[in-house]
Amino acid sequence: MSRSLVALGTYCAILGALLAYCNLMQIGFTVFITTAIVVLLIGYTLVFAGFCFMGRTLVRSPLEAPIAAIKLQLNICNTVIRYVGRGFKPHFPQWTLTFEITRSIMRYMFEEFGEVIAFENAHLLREPFAMHGRMILKSNCRKHNTIPEKLEANGLEHMWFRDPDKKQYRVVVIHFHGGGFAMSHPLQDVELANQTHTMLQQMLKDNYQLDISVDVLLANYRKSPENPYPTPDDDCLKIYQFVLKHENVSPKHIIFSGDSAGAKLSLFNCIRMRDSNPEQLPLCCLLYSPSVDFEEKGGDEKSPFCIMPAKFVDSVHQTYLAKVTDPEERLKVSPVNRDLRNLPPMFVQYGTLERFYHQGKRIIAKAKEQGVTNWEVDFLENMPHDVVMLPTDPGREQFSCPAGQSDVVADLADINCMTGSLLDFGLHFALLGVFLAYFDVLHFGFQLAVPIIFLTIVLVYALLFAGFCYAAYPFATSFVLVPYIAIKMQVKLISLLAAYVARGFKPTFPEWTLVYEITIAMMRYTFLDYGHIVADVNAHRLRPPFEMHGKFVLKSNSHKHGTVPEKLVANGMEHMWLRDPVKKQHRVVVIHYHGGGYCISDPLQDVELANQTHTKLQQILKEKYQLDASIDVLLANYRMAPQFLYPTALNDCFDIYQYVLKHENISPDHVVFSGDSAGAEMSMTNCMRLRKESPELQPVAALCYSPVVDFSETDNDEKTPYCILAANFADNCLATYLRDVTDPEERRLVSPINHSLKDLPPIFLQWGTLERFYEQGLRFKAKADAEGVTNMELDILENIVHDPVMFPTAVSPAAEKGIHHGCEFAARYLAPVLRASSDPEPEPRI
Incomplete structure (x- = not known):
């Protein structure tokens, strides 16, 4: 009847699955099967009672309610079977299965x-x-x-x-x-x-x-x-x-x-x-x-x-x-x-x-x-x-x-990401499994149906375990350790769900959701235990999964936001344009540099962030400033540590900017830098380089989401117990990235906080209050204020960890909000530039 009831059902299903798993491990197969059958019968009895409650409102006599309840269930079964028969596609593209x-x-x-x-x-x-x-x-x-x-x-x-x-x-x-x-x-x-x-x-x-x-x-x-x-x-x-x-x-x-x-x-x-x-x-x-x-x-x-x-x-x-x-x-x-x-x-x-x-x-x-x-x-x-x-x-x-x-x-005036798609697929698979099990019981009877259901459960768990092994592979130094790490990850997941249930199905902070809490907790757990292995040995293994995610959502997400993906090969690397198909009066280019501790990830990690930037920036310029602009976003690539150390990544980011200026016929004051985490730091540092070497080539603004601004700060896990960036990962990534920087003064100047912050383009800074770089971010902004800088804006996201904008909006409750704030900042500085490049436009509506 409502989202709340469906959520409650989901929680019950999760809790039931966990209890079944624990029972299987503790009491053996025979007792487990008997227990499972009893639990299923009780569960179905409760479900049937709910349908009878609904059916009572439709019939003249309470005695007819069970018949109405059965008819309603058959209708749902028929709808789901048709959905499966269409290849898990709804009747119309605008619909969802739930709808x-x-x-x-x-x-x-x-x-x-x-x-x-x-x-x-x-x-x-x-x-x-x-x-x-x-x-x-x-x-x-x-x-x-x-x-x-x-x-x-x-x-x-x-x-x-x-x-x-x-x-x-x-x-x-x-x-x-x-x-x-x-x-x-x-x-x-x-x-x-x-x-x-x-x-x-x-x-x-x-x-x-x-x-x-x-x-x-x-x-x-x-x-x-x-x-x-x-x-x-x-x-x-x-x-x-x-x-x-x-x-x-x-x-x-x-x-x-x-x-x-x-x-x-x-x-x-x-x-x-x-x-x-x-x-x-x-x-x-x-x-x-x-x-x-x-x-x-x-x-x-x-x-x-x-x-x-x-x-x-x-x-x-x-x-x-x-x-x-x-x-x-x-x-x-x-x-x-x-x-x-x-x-x-x-x-x-x-x-x-x-x-x-x-x-x-x-x-x-x-x-x-x-x-x-x-x-x-x-x-x-x-x-x-x-x-x-x-x-x-x-x-x-x-x-x-x-x-x-x-x-x-x-x-009044998708889940289109890998996470959402996998959740959708999981839901479809679970629904199909439930209905098949139900039909098995009706068709074969309990004695034959139980082995079939049991084999199905074993098969599904084998597939699930294989998925955990795939997730564990980047954190292992040997194939022998992969199953062990996969089991530890499952135990951690179970403990998270158990804690969630114990809190009365409430997340740790009101700004969080269950999916967000699981995501950041699992990331922190793996980086806490295996961060040094990722940074020093296995960084290359954590790049293809991010690339796969991006390729998985690229077409659907670009279709949703009305952009056209276009591969770019430049400076010996592959980058990705998300082009605006309509050429409008003005044109803006956003160059986005992805995060990943200078060693992991891929530009396609940020397909959703890039498309949201395109849509929101275009919308704000049109609605608030009456400026019709084409927004092209470039997901820029760079070479990463440990294979390529500082300043290779920084130079690659600088070089792709020069390539864009040369080949895209675009003025620097129509270009916006954007970056998250490591990419945010490189956006900022390259603005400092441009200030020194070519101030006329400064971009119109830079959007810096969760940048590291002080490389000397290490080992502060006790201050940020919820952040995904555990010291074991972050400190080792930074140490690997700066391995060739041995001179103390040169190493000090790698940190943006140790430079003058005057005469830079407008910079948007965003951190979460629970993240590792939050306190150094406050110090950075305080220094800018002390130097009289007025074009730098600080945006603080309450009870949010590092780099929320990199997550799909279905996972991170702050992603859309964070991107919107950044686009509002960019639009504020783009508007006068765009107006100056054409006939006068009307002022923003008051």
């Missing part, structure tokens, strides 16, 4: 049981939505920094999401939920409300420099069949009047928002107010999938993928309009039959696969015919009805609804 299952089961419920729901059981489908909302209320409000506050008004319970900070301006959004005028609950839209708060506030600040408090009210109304039209409409109008009276806010500071039935209620009440009290009209309306023509019946053949089949929609409309007997009055209930002039600005959104898509096109056409110019329509390709009501997780790209989050953003 397809959700859509399929909703349509099946409404198609099979729609009339029962509408006429008899609508009241039973209100409390589950309220439970969902209450379950996620605190965590979601904490995430979006809002304060939930219950409101009792007009005999109904509503819910405020208050902005804790009172700012210069205040806006109130009143949201009316959907549910066919009959079911659901205001708390259904907790996530939608909080996202509206956050995104509206952010857009007003970023695009218009307006610091505004945004309060969102999830408004309640009485529903049919108990309370047919006009009761729901009147309740919505009354709560609006209540807000005007008690909240000291002007109508011009209020936005109506509604999805499905709630969108119709928003639009219809605007029509009523225009005709009676036009001075009370709100600022604008956000209408997600409104029903605007109640005379339209049937239509399943036109919308076979919509969650709203005719059996349900026609029935709930019938109960909603039960008291409207006059044909003329019935026509007027449909907004499409009303005058659409002199209404507030309307944002209208439909999916192209939904039932109301065609009537939506008709009302838009009618508005245009009447000369209305303040309506905007948004059609979501291959999306069914009311996608914004489904949960979405920004940290895990598009959890249930692939369109939900991005469209809330648009309305």
Whole structure:
């Protein structure tokens, strides 16, 4: 029903797998198999009970609930089998597996049981939505920094999401939920409300420099069949009047928002107010999938993928309009039959696969015919009805609804990485395994199915163990040690999960996620135990995995961000361009140098970082400075230690910059340096070299994510117990890199902190508070301030370890935020340069 329930299921599955593994090791195969069967039976009993709870809302008698539960499970099995049959691909490219299952089961419920729901059981489908909302209320409000506050008004319970900070301006959004005028609950839209708060506030600040408090009210109304039209409409109008009276806010500071039935209620009440009290009209309306023509019946053949089949929609409309007997009055209930002039600005959104898509096109056409110019329509390709009501997780790209989050953003102003792809593959494999095991039991019976399931488990674990061995290979000095290290890594992983469970399924810090905690803890563990081996002996083994990751995500990630990958062979090495396919008025080149302790990794490690830089920098220049620029990003390569020592890598980075200037017909003041970790230090150091040798070739800015600025600082593990850069790795990497630098003064000057920081291009510095280089970063910025440097900006990420931007956004909760801050800095210095190179452009919007 929600992300929380799915997460809980995941935690239970992880815990169950760990317990099963421990049981197998401790009590032997025979007892283990018996125990496993009992556990599976208990687990399935609980799952079946959950389906029965869901099934009870769909049938007339509790005795029919188990039958409905079985039908729902068969529907899910059918959907997953079709998904597997398509090669683990969803029906449409815009969908995900979770979304397809959700859509399929909703349509099946409404198609099979729609009339029962509408006429008899609508009241039973209100409390589950309220439970969902209450379950996620605190965590979601904490995430979006809002304060939930219950409101009792007009005999109904509503819910405020208050902005804790009172700012210069205040806006109130009143949201009316959907549910066919009959079911659901205001708390259904907790996530939608909080996202509206956050995104509206952010857009007003970023695009218009307006610091505004945004309060969102999830408004309640009485529903049919108990309370047919006009009761729901009147309740919505009354709560609006209540807000005007008690909240000291002007109508011009209020936005109506509604999805499905709630969108119709928003639009219809605007029509009523225009005709009676036009001075009370709100600022604008956000209408997600409104029903605007109640005379339209049937239509399943036109919308076979919509969650709203005719059996349900026609029935709930019938109960909603039960008291409207006059044909003329019935026509007027449909907004499409009303005058659409002199209404507030309307944002209208439909999916192209939904039932109301065609009537939506008709009302838009009618508005245009009447000369209305303040309506905007948004059609979501291959999306069914009311996608914004489904949960979405920004940290895990598009959890249930692939369109939900991005469209809330648009309305108000991948996991495309190796990690995400592997997680997707693991999920697909696990689902397939579960269903095959289930069918084995049904087909062969328990006696034959148990050996089959057992052999499958052994095979899967063998594959899993092989994966751990592959991961362990770079840390071993001998093949004999690989299995031993693989076992240690598994034990470490189990201990991390056990600690996570013991904390009540909470990460160590609120800014972390489970995936992020596992990733950084496993990296720290391997670098702590085997860092010296990597730095001195096996660095070359940790380069192909990063290259493989980059190649794995290159096409899909570039497609997502609209860039074209182009291999470049220059200075005896392979580099990678991510080109902007559209040549615009201005052109900017970003040269990015990857990290890796000067000895590991590959330029393709940073495919996602580069593409996000392209997209975010382009977007900020366009939205904030009205500059249309092509952004090309070069992932630059350099030779690494221990084969190539200082200053080889530094010179390679300098040489590729000169190559770009020579062959790309680009001015230095249209070039941005970017680098993470070791690459950030080399970006900065080469700016110092350019200051001395060729100051006219300085880039417009440098983005330095987690640079090392003081090579003399060693062995500080006790200060940074969470950082991925353990001293055993970092100190040995730096020692290897500087092996040929024997002169003390030359070695001292390798550190950027020992140079003057004046007369450099604008430099963006970013560190996490938990990382190894955090304190030297503070010293570096303090020195710049003492020297009177004003074009250097420090960005601190709370409770984040070293180099968060190198991780996929699905892993690192700070990656997107960190890159966005860097791009905002670069855009600030690019804007005047780009304007000066062409005709005058308008100033940034205030």
